[in-house]
Structure formats: structure tokens, C-alpha cells
Amino acid sequence: MISSERVVKIVLFLSSLLIILVTAGMVLSLMNGSIPVFKEIGLRFIISSQWNPTEGSEEYGAMAFIAGTLMTSFIAIIICFPLAFSTSLFIGEYYSGTRIARIVGTLVDMLAGIPSIVYGLWGFYVLRPLIVDLGLNAQGFGIFTAGVVLAIMIIPYATSISTEIIKMVSSDLKEAAYSLGATRREVILNVLIPNARSGIFTSFVLAFGRALGETMAVTMLIGNANIIPDSIFGAGNTMASVIANQFGEAEGLKLSALITIGLLLFVITGIINGIGKLIIKKFNS
Amino acid sequence: MAFAKQISGEGALKRRVVKNRLFAGSVIFFSMLTISPILLIVYKLVAKGYRQINIDFFTKKAPDTYEAMVAVGAGEVIPGGILNGIAGTLYMVFIASLIAIPVGLLIGIFLYDQQSKRYAGVVRDVVDILQGVPSIVLGLIAYFWVVKNITNGFSALAGSTALAIMMMPLIIRSTEETLKMIPETIIEAGFALGVPYHKIILRVLIPSGFSGLLTGILLAISRIIGETAPLMLTALGSMQVNFQIDKPTSAIPLLIWEFYNDPNMVDLIWSSSLLLMMMVLLLNLLSRQIIARRS
Amino acid sequence: MSELIKQISDPVLEIRDLSVSYNKDKSAVTAVSAGIKKNRVTAIMGPSGCGKSTLLRAINRMHDLYPNVETVGDIFLNGEDTADMSTMMLRRKIGMVFQRPNPFPTMSIHDNVIAGYKLNGIRLQKSDKNDIVEKSLRDVALWDEVKDSLIKKGTFLSGGQQQRLCIARALAFKPDVILLDEPTSALDPVATKKVEELLMQLKKDYTIVMVTHNMAQAARISDFSMFMYLGELIEYGKTKDMFIKPIDTRTEEYLTGKFS
Structure with a gap:
């Protein structure tokens, strides 16, 4: 007779194996799908920015999409920083524990609830005409437009951890600085930020990881040009958006190229998230 | 410590107070900027979307492009739902x-x-x-x-x-x-x-x-x-x-x-x-x- | 209580009818008036929750940081109404040391001592910095212990050393008054003794106001003592007199350990 305790333990253990198998299976499937690319194109795939599906002269490279992904995500994080950081100070320091802080916090959380495609629509109908009016891009599409919408989308992820970390800075330290005659701004710059910086940094790293993989909104706004963008207002494509765009008609080597891009995206986001988690672990210990 | 007195005179103190206010002001400004998209998006969706939400919206299938074209041409609400x-x-x-x-x-x-x-x-x-x-x-x-x-x-x-x-x-x-x-x-x-x-x-x-x-x-x-x-x-x-x-x-x-x-x-x-x-x-x-x- | 003010000739600090409340209904400190004598140690005693820390924190207007705290009454520093001064200037003239040692963990020992200057945006010459650091650390008898490790973080020191570092940090601005909020309650007896000796030394140059829950400590080092109970200042006088012959029965009960 096996005891019920043993049965339960075995079931729990097997379910944990399942998640590991799923994740490992994902990696294997992606690797398997990318074999044709590595056979026919090889490592040149990563550094080449050619994307030519014409039969006979087929040539695929991921560099244009890697560049597009990094550019949109960096623009997003740069725009996101003053907004999310100020909001963290607003909720976690200036108005900590008040009703207005709760309201602002709820509204920021709501940003995370808006589906990506709705952000895309809003970007298309509200932001894009604005970009055209400003003369930044004739059609209003491009890296910059996508970056602005991405910035708004990642605000809640950057804000939530920063706010928690800012709240955690002990009031003992802040009071010590006030007792020396510092203003609130001086306390924030000299005490609060230095003590919370690794946590704040982590939250922006994780938000950056989010931006890398966003698909729909970016696809609708980036202009879908398979080139390295000539400027931050130029059109381009990200790794996620090229998969969404070209998957429907993909076969053979092209399909393999898209899968390889998926694999690269998986690896890059994994590394970025890993870095973020490592800093958090260090910060907590 | 004459230098300290000199630097901490009225002028320096005022500058710090002003900087402090500006900082708080920009924190509030950027926070309001942060929450404005959610309000703008919700407003846009409600303002442009409410007309279409009716019983049909929940009970009928999506129209085909021809039906929609006719309705739009006649200036009517597009028939069907989702x-x-x-x-x-x-x-x-x-x-x-x-x-x-x-x-x-x-x-x-x-x-x-x-x-x-x-x-x-x-x-x-x-x-x-x-x-x-x-x-x-x-x-x-x-x-x-x-x-x-x-x-x-x-x-x-x-x-x-x-x-x-x-x-x-x-x-x-x-x-x-x-x-x-x-x-x-x-x-x-x-x-x-x-x-x-x-x-x-x-x-x-x-x-x-x-x-x-x-x-x-x-x-x-x-x-x-x-x-x-x-x-x-x-x-x-x-x-x-x-x-x-x-x-x-x-x-x-x-x-x-x-x-x-x-x-x-x-x-x-x-x-x-x-x-x-x-x-x-x-x-x-x-x-x-x-x-x-x-x- | 007005006779108590008269007791203190030429006070550095003068508190008049000071009341502090954390919410509308409940007052934490009620109508306290007292003068604080220059170059003396004044102890504030009383059972926990009696308002002694609240009173202390009203002196450098720490309550201004919290919008829900209401303070009424006047405090004069060297005859000047502190309400007319900016909190920045006031707090520079009145140093504060907290219950738990709280050196800034991201700053070195050296930077902790001159943190007041850094926070106030005052740029110092390197030599001036070093002078201030050495002088302040010597004042708290810490110089010989840390002079070779000034670039280490302040949090590497022992609890007692950290608290003396915090006192040095408060001294670096040459304040008129130093407020201490139960400064030894987190320290072991040896470290406590060191801090007490230090305070006896410092009163030559500074006026010291200290909150303590430890009657023996008040008896050992203070010149004047206040006894507070339920937010009110019950008795205030020379420490010697109060401990030998308290006037109010509540003071007597407290000093004889009837309640704590």
C-alpha cells in the first residue's frame, strides 16, 4: 500500500515536471524549427540585415529586426523613465498612503489592463496624426511612434516595483536627513534614490524586457519596413512584429527564419529578465 | 567657518526652496501626464463606441464587408454584432x-x-x-x-x-x-x-x-x-x-x-x-x- | 507652569503653550511651557506614550513632515520665534539624534559626518571637509577608532560607534541645541556608558535635550528634568531636587516605580 501522502507528493512532483517539460519543449521546438536557417544561412543570419523572400535569391537576416526591437524599446524606456519614476515618487513618497495616491495607483494599474491591440488603435487614430502634424514622419508610422505607445504600455510594470522599493526606504533615514535641514528634494536625491537605486533599476530592466516582446501595438505603428531604420522617426520592424506580419504567408526557409527570430527573441528577453531577477535577489539579501 | 555662513545666506536658501518646489511640481506634472493616457483612451472608446452597443451587438454575428459598406454609405449604424x-x-x-x-x-x-x-x-x-x-x-x-x-x-x-x-x-x-x-x-x-x-x-x-x-x-x-x-x-x-x-x-x-x-x-x-x-x-x-x- | 519658565534664566529655547495632536480629538502634548537652559543637559522622562518624543520632535518641527499632525504654540530659539524661520535653517541650528542609530548606509563614514553640508548643497574645500570630519569625530571620541577606515560605509561600525557617528553628524553644523530621542535604548551597557560620558563632555559647548525612559540615566547625566504624563508637563526642575523631593505625587509614583 502506498500512503495517500505519497500519492499526493508524486502528483505534485509530476505537475512540476510538466512545466519544465513544456519550457524545455518550447526551446527544442524553436531550435528544431531554426535548423534550416542555420544550415543554409548560418550565423550570418544574426548579423545580416537582408530580408528578401523572392524565390531564387532568397536571403534572410535578423539584424534589421534586432535593431528595430532595441530602438523601440530604448525609446520606450527613455520616455517611460520620467513618467514612471515621478509616479512612483507621487504614490510612494509625496502622497504615500493617501486617497489620491490610491486613485493614481489604480489608474496606473488600469494601463496594464488595456489590451495591446487597443493601444495600437489609439496610437493609430490619436498619436499618429499628431506625429504627422509635427512633421516628424510623413505617414506618422515609425520607430518613434511605436516607442511612445510602448512607453505608455510599460509604465505600470516600471511603476509598481519602484513604488514598493521607494516605500521601503526607512523613515528613520529620511528623518535623519530632514533633521540636518535638507529639503524634500535633497532628501529624495541624496537619501531615497541612493538607497533604492538597485530596486528602481531592476523595475526598469523588467519593463524593458516587456517592451522587447510587445507585438500588436508595435505592428500597427512601426511602418513594417524590413530595413534597419534610417532614423528614430523612420519605419522599421521589430522581431515580434515581423513574426506577426509575415507568419501568414510563410513557408520553407522564410518560416524557419521567423522561428529563428522567435528563438532569438526568447533568448534576449530571457537574458534581460534574468538580469532583473538577479539584481532583485541581491537586493533582498 | 565663515564660508559656510556665506554660502548658506538668504539667497542660497531661497534657491533651494525654489528648486524644491520645482521638483515637487514636476513630480506632480509627470504623474498627471502618466495617468492621462488611460483617461484619454477610455474617453475615446466610450465616445466613439457607445452608439454601436445594443442588443444586436451581443446577439448577432459580425457583418460582412458588403453589409457594412451599405450601412456606412447610408449613414446608418453598421448592422450585426460581434x-x-x-x-x-x-x-x-x-x-x-x-x-x-x-x-x-x-x-x-x-x-x-x-x-x-x-x-x-x-x-x-x-x-x-x-x-x-x-x-x-x-x-x-x-x-x-x-x-x-x-x-x-x-x-x-x-x-x-x-x-x-x-x-x-x-x-x-x-x-x-x-x-x-x-x-x-x-x-x-x-x-x-x-x-x-x-x-x-x-x-x-x-x-x-x-x-x-x-x-x-x-x-x-x-x-x-x-x-x-x-x-x-x-x-x-x-x-x-x-x-x-x-x-x-x-x-x-x-x-x-x-x-x-x-x-x-x-x-x-x-x-x-x-x-x-x-x-x-x-x-x-x-x-x-x-x-x-x-x- | 509659568513659574517654571522663570526658573530658567536666559533660556536658549523657550517653549510656550505648546500642544501637538495627531488627530483632531486626541492631543499628544497639551499646553507645555518650559525654558531650556544653555550648556546644560535637560532630560525629558515619563512612561511610554506620555508625549515626551512628540514634544522633542516639535522643537525642530519634525511634525511639519506629516500633514496630519497639528502643532499649536510657540517655540523661541535665542529669542527668535522658530515659526518665522525656515525649517531648513531651524534644523541646521538644532541637531537631532534618533533612537536607533541611522547612519546613511550608502555613504562612507567621512561622508556621513559631513552629510549635513552635502544635503544642504554647501560645497566645501577638501581641507575644510577633512577638518570638520576630524573635529567632529574627535568630539565624539570616535576619531582614533575610525581614522584609518573613513572610506568604509558607516553601517560597518558597531551599534555604539554608529550612534556616536550620528552624534558627530549632528555636531558638524555646530548647532545651538542637540535633541536626542532615547539615544541609548538600542545600545548595550558599555556603549551606553560611552555615549553618556560623551554627552557630559559635550554640554561644555552645546545645549542638550534628551528623551529617556531610563530614570537612572536621567539621574546620572542631566542637570534639569521634566516629568511628563498623559501629554502634560507635570513637573520640571533641577534633577537633584526632583529625584530627592518630587513635588507632585505622580512624579513620586513614577520615580519610585509605581508605574512605568
């Missing part, structure tokens, strides 16, 4: 939940049970990795596993598989966090009475943490209900209401994508987006309510 999208979303979310909830709960309980064991740490890392995987990549995976090998074509099951893989890490994490909050004494009391382990899980752990577990599940659903990209690669979309698990299926976000790409139907994007967002907000509100009642 029933095929609503049905598809509910159906695929339901199937995804059937897969993700039991597995997620079991793994969450496993992590709680193993606490700081080394293998549990590995599982936790894997869950973290999975949570960070972009949804479009999950769409690729579901395409290979299900579309190519199981249903031999785009299908509801493929869409649900992608959504289920997205839900799992969220449910696992919230389950573990919830169970950790349950006082140890409650569980020990169960053991002291000689209750077998599986009964402690079923009769003690899950009921005590029920509201927390439910909140986690609702939030996980709210996260996936608006997903579009993975469904484009798996469920594809359909003009019909479909409940066959191996056939292409529509979903609200997929319909929005179709409307967006069809000049005749573009007016329908607002009402559909409004509904989708209200579903997300409702789930969030519900989970907040549950949290509030618990504490």
Missing part, C-alpha cells in the same frame, strides 16, 4: 482555464510544499522564464504543437494552448503567494488530528486560501483575454460562431484586427474595444472586491 467574437473568446478562455487552472494550482501547491528545496528553486526559475516569454513566441509554439500536429489546421484548441501557457505562470505564482500567507498552525492542527495529506490540501489549504486563489485566477484571465498576436497564429478567426475545438475560431481581439484592416467596418473597432476593455476592468474590479472583502 457574437462570433464574444463566443470564441469565452470558449477559448474556458478551454485555456481548464488546462491552466488545475496545473497551475498543483504546481503552486508543489512550490509551497517544497519551500526552499533546491529543485523547487529550479522550478521557480523556469516559471519566471515562462512568464517572461513574449506572447507571440507562445503563438509560434502552439502553432507547431497543435496546428501542425494535433488539429491539422488553425483551431480553438491551438489558441487555448497558447493562452493556457500564458496563464500558468501567473496562477502558479499567485497560488504560492496565497498559500504562504495561511498560518502554519491551521495546517498543523489538521496533521495533529491525523488527517491525510491530500485531505489537508483539499479541505484545509484550498478553502482557507480560496479567495486568494480565485483572485489570482481572475487576474490571470484578465491578462490573456485581450491577447491578439498569439491567436492570429493559432485560432486565425472565423465569421461563424464556432464551438468545435478543432476548427478556426474568432475572438474579440481578432475581430478588432479584422475591422481595423477593413475600411468598411472600421467603425466597429471602438465598440469592440470598449467591450474588451470593460471585460478586463470587470475582472480586475471583481478581484479587487474579493481582496477587499477578505481583509
Whole structure:
């Protein structure tokens, strides 16, 4: 007779194996799908920015999409920083524990609830005409437009951890600085930020990881040009958006190229998230 | 220390006060700027979408492009609704939940049970990795596993598989966090009475943490209900209401994508987006309510 | 209580009818008036919750940081109404040391001492910095213990050393008054003794106001003592007199350990 305790333990253990198998299976499937690319194109795939599906002269490279992904995500994080950081100070320091802080916090959380495609629509109908009016891009599409919408989308992820970390800075330290005659701004710059910086940094790293993989909104706004963008207002494509765009008609080597891009995206986001988690672990210990 | 007196004179003090005010002012300004998009988006959706929301919207299938063109030409409200999208979303979310909830709960309980064991740490890392995987990549995976090998074509099951893989890490994490909050004494009391382990899980752990577990599940659903990209690669979309698990299926976000790409139907994007967002907000509100009642 | 003010000739600090409340209904400190004598140690005693820390924190207007705290009454520093001064200037003239040692963990020992200058945006020459650091650390008898590790973080020091570092940080601005909020309650007896000796030394140059829950400590080092109970200042006088012959029965009960 096996005891019920043993049965339960075995079931729990097997379910944990399942998640590991799923994740490992994902990696294997992606690797398997990318074999044709590595056979026919090889490592040149990563550094080449050619994307030519014409039969006979087929040539695929991921560099244009890697560049597009990094550019949109960096623009997003740069725009996101003053907004999310100020909001963290607003909720976690200036108005900590008040009703207005709760309201602002709820509204920021709501940003995370808006589906990506709705952000895309809003970007298309509200932001894009604005970009055209400003003369930044004739059609209003491009890296910059996508970056602005991405910035708004990642605000809640950057804000939530920063706010928690800012709240955690002990009031003992802040009071010590006030007792020396510092203003609130001086306390924030000299005490609060230095003590919370690794946590704040982590939250922006994780938000950056989010931006890398966003698909729909970016696809609708980036202009879908398979080139390295000539400027931050130029059109381009990200790794996620090229998969969404070209998957429907993909076969053979092209399909393999898209899968390889998926694999690269998986690896890059994994590394970025890993870095973020490592800093958090260090910060907590 | 004459220098200190000199530098700390009235002028310097005033400058610092001004800088302090400017800093606080810009924090408030940027915070207001942060919350303005949500207000603008909600306003836009309500203002442009409310006209289209009526009984038909929930009970009729999406119109075809010709019907829409005629209505737009006559300056009328576009006929039909998005029933095929609503049905598809509910159906695929339901199937995804059937897969993700039991597995997620079991793994969450496993992590709680193993606490700081080394293998549990590995599982936790894997869950973290999975949570960070972009949804479009999950769409690729579901395409290979299900579309190519199981249903031999785009299908509801493929869409649900992608959504289920997205839900799992969220449910696992919230389950573990919830169970950790349950006082140890409650569980020990169960053991002291000689209750077998599986009964402690079923009769003690899950009921005590029920509201927390439910909140986690609702939030996980709210996260996936608006997903579009993975469904484009798996469920594809359909003009019909479909409940066959191996056939292409529509979903609200997929319909929005179709409307967006069809000049005749573009007016329908607002009402559909409004509904989708209200579903997300409702789930969030519900989970907040549950949290509030618990504490 | 007005006779108590007269007791203190030429006070550095003069508190008049000071009341502090954390919410509208409940007052934490009620109508306290007292003068604080220059170059003396004044101890504020009383059972926990009596308002002694609240009173102390009113002196450098720490309550201004919390919008829900209401303070009424006047405090004069060297005859000047502190309400007319900016909190920045006031707090520079009145240093504060807290219950738990709280050196800034991201700053070195050296930077902790001159943190006041850094926070106030005052740029110092390197030599001036070094002078201030050495002088302040010598004042708290810490110089010889840390002079070779000034670049280490302040949090590497022992609890007692950390608290003396915090006192040095408060001294670096040459304040008129130093407020200490139960400065030894987190320290072991040896470290406590060191801090007490230090305070006896410092009163040559500074006026010291200290909150303590430890009657023996008040008896050992203070010149004047206040006894507070339920937010009111019950008795205030020379420490010697109060301990030998308390006037109010509540003071007597407290000093004889009837309640704590």
C-alpha cells in the first residue's frame, strides 16, 4: 500500500515536471524549427540585415529586426523613465498612503489592463496624426511612434516595483536627513534614490524586457519596413512584429527564419529578465 | 567657518526652496501626464463606441464587408454584432482555464510544499522564464504543437494552448503567494488530528486560501483575454460562431484586427474595444472586491 | 507652569503653550511651557506614550513632515520665534539624534559626518571637509577608532560607534541645541556608558535635550528634568531636587516605580 501522502507528493512532483517539460519543449521546438536557417544561412543570419523572400535569391537576416526591437524599446524606456519614476515618487513618497495616491495607483494599474491591440488603435487614430502634424514622419508610422505607445504600455510594470522599493526606504533615514535641514528634494536625491537605486533599476530592466516582446501595438505603428531604420522617426520592424506580419504567408526557409527570430527573441528577453531577477535577489539579501 | 555662513545666506536658501518646489511640481506634472493616457483612451472608446452597443451587438454575428459598406454609405449604424467574437473568446478562455487552472494550482501547491528545496528553486526559475516569454513566441509554439500536429489546421484548441501557457505562470505564482500567507498552525492542527495529506490540501489549504486563489485566477484571465498576436497564429478567426475545438475560431481581439484592416467596418473597432476593455476592468474590479472583502 | 519658565534664566529655547495632536480629538502634548537652559543637559522622562518624543520632535518641527499632525504654540530659539524661520535653517541650528542609530548606509563614514553640508548643497574645500570630519569625530571620541577606515560605509561600525557617528553628524553644523530621542535604548551597557560620558563632555559647548525612559540615566547625566504624563508637563526642575523631593505625587509614583 502506498500512503495517500505519497500519492499526493508524486502528483505534485509530476505537475512540476510538466512545466519544465513544456519550457524545455518550447526551446527544442524553436531550435528544431531554426535548423534550416542555420544550415543554409548560418550565423550570418544574426548579423545580416537582408530580408528578401523572392524565390531564387532568397536571403534572410535578423539584424534589421534586432535593431528595430532595441530602438523601440530604448525609446520606450527613455520616455517611460520620467513618467514612471515621478509616479512612483507621487504614490510612494509625496502622497504615500493617501486617497489620491490610491486613485493614481489604480489608474496606473488600469494601463496594464488595456489590451495591446487597443493601444495600437489609439496610437493609430490619436498619436499618429499628431506625429504627422509635427512633421516628424510623413505617414506618422515609425520607430518613434511605436516607442511612445510602448512607453505608455510599460509604465505600470516600471511603476509598481519602484513604488514598493521607494516605500521601503526607512523613515528613520529620511528623518535623519530632514533633521540636518535638507529639503524634500535633497532628501529624495541624496537619501531615497541612493538607497533604492538597485530596486528602481531592476523595475526598469523588467519593463524593458516587456517592451522587447510587445507585438500588436508595435505592428500597427512601426511602418513594417524590413530595413534597419534610417532614423528614430523612420519605419522599421521589430522581431515580434515581423513574426506577426509575415507568419501568414510563410513557408520553407522564410518560416524557419521567423522561428529563428522567435528563438532569438526568447533568448534576449530571457537574458534581460534574468538580469532583473538577479539584481532583485541581491537586493533582498 | 565663515564660508559656510556665506554660502548658506538668504539667497542660497531661497534657491533651494525654489528648486524644491520645482521638483515637487514636476513630480506632480509627470504623474498627471502618466495617468492621462488611460483617461484619454477610455474617453475615446466610450465616445466613439457607445452608439454601436445594443442588443444586436451581443446577439448577432459580425457583418460582412458588403453589409457594412451599405450601412456606412447610408449613414446608418453598421448592422450585426460581434457574437462570433464574444463566443470564441469565452470558449477559448474556458478551454485555456481548464488546462491552466488545475496545473497551475498543483504546481503552486508543489512550490509551497517544497519551500526552499533546491529543485523547487529550479522550478521557480523556469516559471519566471515562462512568464517572461513574449506572447507571440507562445503563438509560434502552439502553432507547431497543435496546428501542425494535433488539429491539422488553425483551431480553438491551438489558441487555448497558447493562452493556457500564458496563464500558468501567473496562477502558479499567485497560488504560492496565497498559500504562504495561511498560518502554519491551521495546517498543523489538521496533521495533529491525523488527517491525510491530500485531505489537508483539499479541505484545509484550498478553502482557507480560496479567495486568494480565485483572485489570482481572475487576474490571470484578465491578462490573456485581450491577447491578439498569439491567436492570429493559432485560432486565425472565423465569421461563424464556432464551438468545435478543432476548427478556426474568432475572438474579440481578432475581430478588432479584422475591422481595423477593413475600411468598411472600421467603425466597429471602438465598440469592440470598449467591450474588451470593460471585460478586463470587470475582472480586475471583481478581484479587487474579493481582496477587499477578505481583509 | 509659568513659574517654571522663570526658573530658567536666559533660556536658549523657550517653549510656550505648546500642544501637538495627531488627530483632531486626541492631543499628544497639551499646553507645555518650559525654558531650556544653555550648556546644560535637560532630560525629558515619563512612561511610554506620555508625549515626551512628540514634544522633542516639535522643537525642530519634525511634525511639519506629516500633514496630519497639528502643532499649536510657540517655540523661541535665542529669542527668535522658530515659526518665522525656515525649517531648513531651524534644523541646521538644532541637531537631532534618533533612537536607533541611522547612519546613511550608502555613504562612507567621512561622508556621513559631513552629510549635513552635502544635503544642504554647501560645497566645501577638501581641507575644510577633512577638518570638520576630524573635529567632529574627535568630539565624539570616535576619531582614533575610525581614522584609518573613513572610506568604509558607516553601517560597518558597531551599534555604539554608529550612534556616536550620528552624534558627530549632528555636531558638524555646530548647532545651538542637540535633541536626542532615547539615544541609548538600542545600545548595550558599555556603549551606553560611552555615549553618556560623551554627552557630559559635550554640554561644555552645546545645549542638550534628551528623551529617556531610563530614570537612572536621567539621574546620572542631566542637570534639569521634566516629568511628563498623559501629554502634560507635570513637573520640571533641577534633577537633584526632583529625584530627592518630587513635588507632585505622580512624579513620586513614577520615580519610585509605581508605574512605568
